[in-house]
Amino acid sequence: KVTIASANALNINFYAGTGYIISGSIAKGESSSDNESLSSFLVELYKDNATLMVIPLSQKTAINTVNADAKGNFVFIGVPPGSYIVKPKKEGYGFEPLFYNVVVRNDSVSNLLFTATKGLYISGKVVNIIGIGQSNITLTIDNVSGTESSQAAKTVTSKDGVYSFTGLSSGDYVISISDDLKDYYQSLPESRTVTLTSQGKEDVNFIVSSYCSTVYLAFPFAGLEGTLVNVFGINFGWSEPLDNETVQVTLGSQSDTIPAGVYFGTDDLSTWVKAKVKSWSPVKILVEAPQSSMIMPFNLVKVWVVRQNRNTEVTATESESAGCFEAAQTDFFLYLY
Structure with missing residues (x-):
């Protein structure tokens, strides 16, 4: 939408590409009422090559990066068919979910919604022994920085096995699967200890083996x-x-x-x-x-x-x-x- 009053409007650009569209939006969480513009948030697109090996996202290279607009909307244009990872990025923020796995076949992909929370974060993926993400796995995070440990939060993995703990402060944290699941799953490792200072931590991954078939x-x-x-x-x-x-x-x-x-x-x-x-x-x-x-x-x-x-x-x-x-x-x- 362009409004012309008393001067010409310049640099009204349009972009076109052969292929499909991947689009979505970023919104701030209730605890992130700062003045940071959503247009300063980046969204990265990665090619998701199928493999039985769990390759940390930090070791992959984005094939495209776009800025969100002032309302948090973003779009990738001209995306060929294939499997992709869509991941937002902004220093000083964590995101829920951490990323989306999407498959582009014969149509565009839309309505990818991310919530940004100011603060540090810990995120990762829970997979089985052949690398398939495990959904609905509850993980707990304990802040062990003080003299006594105190449980900070719980979260549940997405359909792709991805989890995020956001809005954290600097300190030492222990992440593990919840006690009520330990009768059903063996976890490798049993827990992971993460020290946060000035940046969030990704790729805090777990392999779970079900006692069930x-x-x-x-x-x-x-x-x-x-x-x-x-x-x-x-x-x-x-x-x-x-x-x-x-x-x-x-x-x-x-x-x-x-x-x-x-x-x-x-x-x-x-x-x-x-x-x-x-x-x-x-x-x-x-x-x-x-x-x-x-x-x-x-x-x-x-x-x-x-x-x-x-x-x-x-x-x-x-x-x-x-x-x-x-x-x-x-x-x-x-x-x-």
Whole structure:
């Protein structure tokens, strides 16, 4: 929008590029009521090359950098299809989230929202043993600078496994996964100590290994009763569960205690049918698709792996109540008739 009164308006520039747009905005948190203009905030764009290695963001080079405008809006123009990391930057501020992982395919990406908080920060990523970010992992931060430690805050990882603690002061801090998750996850390292002086600290990363099974893929995606289905994941254990191993399973308002194993069924627990196991290893289970509990053409179900929590420090009674059940992330198996 340009308003002309008594003089010409110059340098009204436009930019064009071949490709797509990545856009969003930066807003200040409630505790950051300073006079710093949002136009002084930078936003960086990184190419996110797929790899099983966790490469610290500090070791990557931005392929483009833009300034936010006075209202905090930013835009990258002419972005080709691919995977990217979008990260804001301003000395003396921390951001929530630390960055976004975005994938540009056949359309632009918009509404990437960042909150800037004045002060120091600690941020990082929580991944599993093959480098995949783990969501909904609660981390705690304790300020141990004084004679007595005091818990400062908790935060939860994003869908990409990213976390940030912002608005911190200089001092010594200890970050770890929350106590209530330690029955379900082993963390490497168990905790990390960070000393803040005049700058924030990034790449305070953790690797977590679940005591529960994590199911990535069931293949093939369709078949008849008796079809051999490969179930791929991690933490399945070295052998098929014993016949007397039971797990308390709760789905919505439904709850039941069932034998551990592999099941085919929907989110309705009454549709679950246990599959016959042909072989079992820590990363792959081979089963026969059981007869579907639903008599209709093209039944669509999920493949579930059900096991007790294998944390040896959890008692048998606790283990049953803390049972693990998860559907394959491919999320379906189609029965053909």
